[in-house]
Each structure stands twice: as structure tokens, then as C-alpha cells.
Amino acid sequence: MDTITKSSEKVTNKKNVKITGAEAVVKSLLEEGVSLIYGYPGGAIMPVYDEFFKYEKQLHHVLTRHEQGAVHAAQGYARVSDKVGVAIATSGPGATNLVTGIADAQIDSTPLVCITGQVGSHLLGSDAFQETDIISISTPVTKWNYQITKAEEIPEVMAKAFYIAKSGRPGPVLIDITKDAQFGELEFEYKKCEKVRSYKPVPEMEPGKIEEAAVLINKAERPFIVWGQGLTLGKAEKEFQDFIEKAGIPSASTLLGLSALPSDHELHVGMVGMHGNYAPNKLTNECDVLIAVGMRFDDRVTGNLATYAKQAKIVHFEIDPAEVDKNVKTDVAVLGNVKETLSAILPLIEKKQHKEWMQKFSDLYDIEYNQVIDGQINVSGDGLTMAETMIALNKETKGDAVIVSDVGQHQMVASRYSKFNHGRSKVTSGGLGTMGFALPAAIGAKMGAPEREVVAIIGDGGFQMNIQELGTILQTRVPVKIIVLNNQFLGMVRQWQELFFDGRYASTEMVNPDFVKISEGYGIKARRVTERKELAEAISEMMASKESYFLEVVVEMEENVFPMIPTGSSVSDIRLK
């Protein structure tokens, strides 16, 4: 008799004893070490849910209030825990409701396995009740997808799904299982996948390229590094720190790269991109060698490609060959996992300091501080600002919390002002920019790292896009902290309307409900702050709470986020006002 799991209630399976496809799904999840799964039941996935009931001691299912909530929660869980997030839904609308989160996970390289139920295979293509062709729908937004129509396929396909989701550049995988495959029977034998014939997750490292890159870096007088999430995904934080410290290179983060290097590291010169810091954006167009590490030259980072770092030699450390030369033409591409390539280049790097060059970053930071930051954190007006809220939160969390932010002005402010001491502390929807992401993602993040404080920073718009997930908090009692920065506007769109559409605020002003009452209705302790004198104490009370806590901070209605690179402009044309 083979033992399938190590749990107290042993799941055993004897060869030649048949189980259903639905049970095989659950056993496969257990084999992959999954203990938590987010989802929403429905007709076409009921056999699997019935097995969840049976296996509830080993596999905890979190019932979200919407499938989109489930997939974002799985994303939050995966991003902080370094595990594969799992979301499950029924066919048709259940499956399509997962699509936004899947697309989000694809562009932000988040490992997910999404399981959808499907109508019986004899009904496929007949426009049956709750049938959608989720394989076709999800093809452009998944790393891999597959429709299972026979129970016997389940163990092998599930193993393959987890391997593909997690290996190389991670991403979302969708497995669609017809109802007859869930009811069908098989002899369950599970073998973890270690190889797929046609799939090469990590390209081979080329020593010659490492040497070429080292020559360029050693020769550089004004080298500059932009790092991305690849550092976190490749678990290369230490190797990166060793590399920049030896080479003495000023380094800036992309939005998703935040927290891979401690915020107070002396070589950390801020964040690049549309609302990044003044110095790293400006000096991108003055460096002589630009070293991109685990980042993909997103258009929000590069601004106008025609003028992006044209004076510089470009070195690109990257795991995904398709990203090389996709947006920015590189001089040396170092393919491979950054943990290995950075380790390999370290002995070839000369120990250096670039004091004069670093001073330039410092001088430009002073300009940004005087013209932007000082006015946002040392506020003289009556209204509260988003920045001072983040500064007050930093004082309370001391840089140790996981900050999950939604999408909009508050996202940029939270990214600019949050302090991070540890990796995997910043979770946000970077590539897709999905409003409604943060509340469910924070639920997942807290479950993925229960020992850490998780604070969601959300705008009043994004909060209402998945507000129903307060119900998930009610049911699970997950002690997540929520700050809604309420300016009664869709702030980022309003800012653009002010700057580029002559102040015509078309459909961006919001009449909001009483968020405190709503939160209290869901059994969550809640408070509203409108005065500066209450802010620090309210945040302190929130962080001291052992339970979930909702804090609404009513901020200035028409505050703008600066610096800013207008769309289509050069990074060095970054505006301070």
C-alpha cells in the first residue's frame, strides 16, 4: 500500500484500486504540497468540491466571494510565500471571472495553477449551459493550458502544470477538466514532473557573455543598474547585493523589483518609471553602461524608447530569451537564472566606488526632496496627504510589513514612500494594472506569510471593485490590515484629466458609501481619520490590533503624484510639477 500524503489522516492508495478523477485532482494537489486553495464552487466543478469536503483536514479551501477574488488571493499568496498559488472555479462565468487575475499573473510572472470545471465532454462545443471555451480564451494569458477529458490524464497533467507554473520564468497555468473526467475512474499513481521534452525553462549560461559583460562593467565610469522582480523570483537578493557592493554601482528598482534590496541600502537610489524618482530616471540618460537585471524594459519604465539610454551600452541579465532585444536593443545579453549569472560574474568584477557619479544621484535627490517630497510629508495645508499616511505607516511598521497596493495614485505613493527591510514585501499589480487587486491579494498574502504584518493600501475606486472580499475576511478571520486612501476620485485618471484633458473630469468623481459602516457590517473593526492629529494614533491602533482592521484616511481630493514622465516623453524629461 502506497502512502500518498504525510498528513495525520493518511490518504492511502492501493494499486489496482480505482478512484474518481475528482479525488485524483485533490490527491495531486496534496502531492504537490498544496495546503491552501482559493475558489468558488459551481455545477461543473462539484465533484472536486465534494472531495474537498472529504479532505478538508489536509486541504483548506478558502471560499472567496467572487472568482476574481480567488485568483488575486492566490496571486498574493504566491508572491509572498514563493509557492504556487491555486485557484479553482466552475465552468463558464466562473472560468471567465478568473481571466483578469490570470492575465495579471502572466504579465507579473506569478506562479499559479488555476483549475476550472467544464461541461461533459459529449457537450463540448454545443453551447451547453455554462460552457465557455476557456482554453481558447485563456491561451494568450497563460504560460500553458490544457483541457482534460479523461480521468486517467489527471495525475500527469497536474504534475506538469505545477512544474511549468513554477519553473524558469514563472507564470499561470490553467487546467480545464470536463465533468465526466471528474466522475471517471483511474488507478492513481503520482510522479512529480521534472522535465517536459519541448520545454527549456532556463537557458544555458554562456561564459563568454559573462566575460563580455564584466569587461563593460569594469570599464564603465558611470554604470547604473535597474533591477526587477527577476531578483526575487530567482532568489538572487544576496548575490545581487554582493555584486553591486563590489562594483559600487548605483541601483534603482522597477515597481515590481521593490523590496529585493533594503530601502536604506546606500546604493539604492530609488525607483525608475513614470512616477519613480527624479535621479534614476534623469540619469538613465547619462549613464555609460546600463545594467538591467531581471527586468523587461516595460514601457512605464522606459518612456520613449527612441530616447531611452541611447548613450549607454546595455547589459541585460535575463531568464527569458524572448525579452532580450524585445524593447531595448542590448549590447550584451547574459541569459540564465540571475542567481547563477550574478554568482558567475562576481569574481570577474573589479572592486570599485563611483563617488562622483553617486554624488549626482544625491544632488538630484535633494532637488526632488525640496520640490516634491518635503511638501508632501511636511504638509502645511489642512488636508491629509497620501504621502504623510505612508510615512506614518512606515514609522509604525519600521519597514517590516508586507505592503500590498492596488492601482492608481496611492499605488505610486505607496511605492515611493514605503520602506522595506525584507524581500517579498511589496505586492502590487504592476504589468496589468488591475484595480480591485489589493484586497483579495492581501488576504492571500497574509495567509502565505501569517507571521508577517500585511497592510493593503487601496484607493476608494479599487476598494469597491472587489469590496465583496470583506466577506472572505469575515469568514476566515484573516487579520489583514486595510487602509483606504479616500480622495473621492479615480485619482490617477483625474490627474491625467487635469494635466492633459484641460481639467475635464469626465466620470472620475465618486460618490462613496460609508466605508466604515460597510466594514463594520462585515464584522471588521473600522475607523475613519480626517484630521492630521489623529493619523499616527489611528495607524498605531490598527497595527496593534490582532484582528483585521479597516482604516479610512480621507485625503486631499485633488492631490497629484509627482515626479511624472508624461506618456511618450523621455525618462530625462521627468517633471517635478
Place this chain on the structure above:
Amino acid sequence: MKVKKYTISVYSENNLGLLNKIATIFLKRHINIESLTVSSSEIEHVSRFIIVVEVTEEQVKKIIGQIEKQVEVIKAYYHTNEECIFLQSALFKIKSSLLFEERQIQNIIKNSNAQIVTVSPEFFVIEKSGRREEIDGLYNELAEYGIMQFVRSGRISVTKDEMKISELLKKQLN
């Protein structure tokens, strides 16, 4: 950069749905596929896609990168017309009466190296394989007399250089 005709060869696992995944890559980038042929290759369970597009070299390189990202794709290549041997096939359905009434048609068939596939009392069918221009030439000549039906396949192609897919697969399995 100059727009040119490129032949893309994709070796992939013979899996359901892969055609959709490959086609989506072109659709997403708004690139029109001029012709597409999928068939089994010289390796068991491995399919070969031949896709013809007119794009810049920079574009075709990026497409290759995206195609190779697909889990089931073993390897993708792109080639200029000079780097491969290629042809396509076409079938022409023509009224049988013309074969006897218009003697010139017999000359056209003979001179074009086309084959008569079948003859019935109502129609006959000619098959012609060759370069696109040769098929176009035959079409233009026959069009004068009237073509009942015409169909043309996508390009099929083999490269002058070796592709070493079997070696690649062996390496991947070890």
C-alpha cells in the same frame, strides 16, 4: 528596416490546441499570416508548422522568441527565400468540354508541367506544384478559358541548412 518575405519553421509537440496558440502570437502583434501549413515532420509525434509572413527581420526575430516561449514548441527558425527550398500546390477544376474544344489548354498544361488528376464528363482537375509565381502564371493562362474552382495550399518548405531537431530532443531528454 526592410519588410521581406520570411518562412518560419516551427517544430512542436503534436498537441491539440497548439495551432491556436501559435496563431494568437501573430494576431496579438497584428501580423498577417500569408500562408500556414501544419503537418507531421520527419520525427514521430513532432509536428512542423510552415508559416509565411512579410515583416521586418526585427519583427520576425521577436516572433520567433515568442513562439519558442510556448511550452510545446521544440524549436522555431526563420529563413529568407534564398535559404530554403519551397513550393506550394494548387488544384484547378475546369469544364471537360474545354479540354476538347480549346486545344490551347492542352498546350498550357503540357508547358506548365501540371498533371491531370482526374477527368469526368463534366470537369477535369489539374494539379500544379511549384513556386507561387508559376501557379499564378498557370492561373492567368487558364483564367481566360474559365476556371470552375481553384484552390492553393500554403507553402511547404525544407531548409538548405540542417536543423538538428533530433539532437536537440535527445539533449533535452538527458
